[in-house]
Ligand SMILES: Cc1ncc(COP(=O)(O)O)c(C=O)c1O
C-alpha cells in the first residue's frame with residue numbers, strides 16, 4: 492500500500508466546496524454557473540458540483556459471482572441488467588481493491604470524515620460520502636439521493652445498565668431516515684443506477700420489488716423523486732398501515748397479493764424475468780453497496796475504533812452481509828485492524844438461518860414463516876442465505892432467535908428507557924439479553940445494536956401490547972388511565988401513582 496506521504500492530499504483530489512445560497516443577491520458563483528444552466532434558473536447544488544468535478548480516478552467496480560476470486564473469468568458491467576450468475580447463483584459487486592489500496596487507510600479516513608455534515612452534492616449523503624467505495628463510476632448528476640445515512644449512533648445508557656448490566660451499549664438508529672428504515676441506504680444506490688441506465692436508453696420501464704413494507708417504502712420514494720415508475724408486491728394484510736400508505740402516497744403501483752413475502756418474492760422474480768422491470772430487492776447486489784456504508788459509519792462515529800459486537804436483525808439476509816462487507820473493506824484497506832463479531836437475530840416464528848446455524852451449518856431448509864410482530868422479517872426462504880452464512884462464518888458470528896413475547900417485552904422495555912424502537916430491534920435486543928445471560932458477551936464489551944426501522948411504523952403493535960389486546964402478553968404494559976374530569980379523581984390517581992413510584996412519598 493502506498494504510504495500517505497506519497498499520496499496527493501485528498502482535498503486536491505476531492506475538493507470540498509461550500510454551497511452557494513441560490514437566493515443570495517450578488518452570489519459569487521452565480522455568473523460562473525449561469526453558463527451551464529438556463530439563464531432563468533438559479534444555480535443549485537448539482538450545478539455547483541459540476542463546477543468542481545472530482546479528479547479523474549481509476550476506481551471501478553463490476554458484478555462477479557458471489558465469492559468469486561479477484562481473477563474471476565465471469566463478470567458483468569454494472570450497466571448490464573443481471574441479477575444472477577451463469578450458474579444461477581448470487582452476484583456480488585467487486586471493487587478494484589488494488590486501485591483503492593493505492594491510498595492508505597489514513598487517506599480514506601480523512602476523506603470520509605471531511606464530508607460528514609456538509610451539503611456538498613452528493614457527498615452530504617452518508618452513502619455517497621463513500622462514493623468511491625460504492626458506485627465509483629456513476630456521474631454525480633445521475634445520483635438520486637435524499638442525503639440518507641449519517642444516522643445517529645447513541646449510547647443506550649439506561650437500557651445497558653438496567654437490563655443487561657453493561658456500560659458500553661450503543662444503538663445505531665438506521666430507522667431515523669428518509670422513509671424510516673435502513674432500506675434508504677441501498678435504494679439510493681439502486682435507483683441512481685437505474686437513472687443512469689435510463690439515460691443510456693437501456694430497456695427499463697419501471698422498478699419493482701416484493702416487500703414486507705420497508706423496501707417498498709424506500710423504492711417508491713426514490714423512484715418518485717426521480718420520476719421513475721415503481722411497482723410493489725405486498726403480502727395482503729401483512730404489513731403495517733404506516734408502511735402501506737408510503738408507496739400509495741408516493742404514487743407506486745401497489746399490488747396487494749394474497750400470499751406471504753416469500754410468495755411475493757417468487758412472483759417478482761418471475762415477472763422481472765419476463766418484463767423490463769428492474770428488480771429492486773436485495774437479490775440485486777447493488778443494494779448492498781449502499782447498505783454496507785452503515786458499517787463504515789459506525790467505525791467513523793467511534794473515531795475508527797472497532798466495537799466488539801454488532802447485532803443485526805435478519806430476514807431476507809442481505810443486511811447482515813452488507814455489514815460484514817463494509818467492515819471487511821475497512822479492514823482490507825487499512826482503516827481499521829479488525830472486524831467486529833456479528834450476531835444475526837431472527838424471530839423464532841421465521842428462523843431458517845437460526846435452524847441452519849444450530850445444525851452446525853449442515854442442512855439449510857427454507858421454512859414456512861409464521862406470523863410475527865416483527866412483520867418485516869417474516870421471511871422463510873431468504874434470498875441471501877449464502878451471503879449471510881459467509882458473513883457469520885468469517886466474523887466468528889452467532890445466530891440467535893426471539894420468541895414473540897421476548898421480542899415484544901424487549902421492545903417495550905427499551906421504549907421505557909426513552910427509545911421508541913421497532914419490533915425487529917426488539918429481536919436484536921433479545922439476542923443481546925440472551926448472549927449476556929449466557930456470558931457470551933461480557934459486561935465491559937462494546938456492543939452496537941442495529942435498529943432497522945422507526946418505531947412509529949409499528950404504532951399499532953405497541954398499542955395492542957399496552958392495551959392488553961394480545962393474549963398472554965403485556966407484562967410491562969403501561970395503558971392510559973381513564974379518569975373522571977374532577978379534581979378529586981385526578982388527585983386520587985396521582986397520589987396512588989406517586990406512592991407506588993416512591994413509597995417515601997406521602998400526601999396524607
Ligand atoms: C425493519 C427491518 N428490519 C430488519 C430487516 C431484515 O433485513 P434483511 O432482509 O436484509 O435481513 C428488514 C427487512 O428484511 C426490515 O425491514
Ligand SMILES: N[C@@H](CCOP(=O)(O)O)C(=O)O
Nearest residue numbers: 702703704705706772773807
Ligand atoms: N424487510 C424487507 C424484505 C425484503 O428485503 P430486501 O432487502 O430483499 O428488499 C422489506 O421491507 O420488504
